[in-house]
Amino acid sequence: MVDLNYLKMSKPQKFAYNCGKFFKALPGRIGGGFVKLGRAIAGFFKAFGLSVADLFTTFKNGDWKTRLSYLIMGSGSMARGQWGRGLLFFLFQTVFNLYMVNFGMAYLSKLGTLGTVATEKVGRKTVYGDNSFLILLYGVLTLFFVLAFIYTWRVNIKQNKIAQQIEASGKKLKSTKEDLQSLMDSQFHKTLLALPTLGVFVFTILPIFFMILVAFTNFDYNHQPPAKLFTWVGFENFKQLLSSGSASYGDTFRQVLFWTLVWAFFATFLNYFLGMFVAIMIARSWS
Secondary structure, X not given: OOHHHHHOOOHHHHHHHXXXXXXXXXXXXXXXXXXXXXXXXXXXXXXXXXXXXXXXXXHHHXXXXXXXXXXXXXHHHHHOOOHHHHHHHHHHHXXXXXXXXXXXXXXXXXXXXXXXXXXXXXXXXXXXXXXXXXXXXXXXHHHHHHHHHHHHHHHHHHHHHHHHHHHHOOXXXXXXXXXXXXXXXXXXXXXXXXXXXXXXXXXXXXXXXXXXXXXXXOOOOOOOOOOOOOOEOOOHHHHHHHOOOOOOOHHHHHHXXXXXXXXXXXXXXXXXXXXXXXXXXHHHHHO
């Protein structure tokens, strides 16, 4: 349809035409979305494979400084005179090792069961056992910390690879002073975003991920730590939620979900069109 014919339409006709055009293109857009998702997943695994291959190639072609950084983060940078970034990498690895030995491994080892030792009352004394809630929380935190360590370790290797190439070309590496100046100049955006990014992770991403995992446990009124343990139940909660019968919540869930969707649709629909109607009436009254 040419633009001239569209302009000749009335407002209801334009609305009907746009709705029809939208729903007609909807299957193609959904299919295109799945295609893009598949390409993104394939691209991720391809990039992952290239990254792993690059690690082996870097180790094979690297000097002793680069190879040593595989074991001790920051050692290669410090050996090249870049003490600032080298000490930061080394400090991060030290904190990670201390965290894992003194705290993280204890919770990570219990993440599969969420605890096995229940709280008991011996005489008048309460002997506390495992706390499933804390095991899940700190276990998830430890997993994220491990991912952060792997990413930082990879950056450490990449930095040594680049530094080795710069040295081979005869150029001078950045000093600690120049690194600090770049954090206040060309890399100032990273300095500004470091603390907000950490806050978003701690107060948004981690709680959301934690609550998603809680949905796969039997955490309820009868399994509340520290008095009681709870454990993983897989998709049992979702099966009970979606199934029908007197012993399930499926019927109630479907009714609540239906009315929630209906309310969301009509609330948005009426707010938009009634708002447009009121705005048109006001505009006409002033004209």
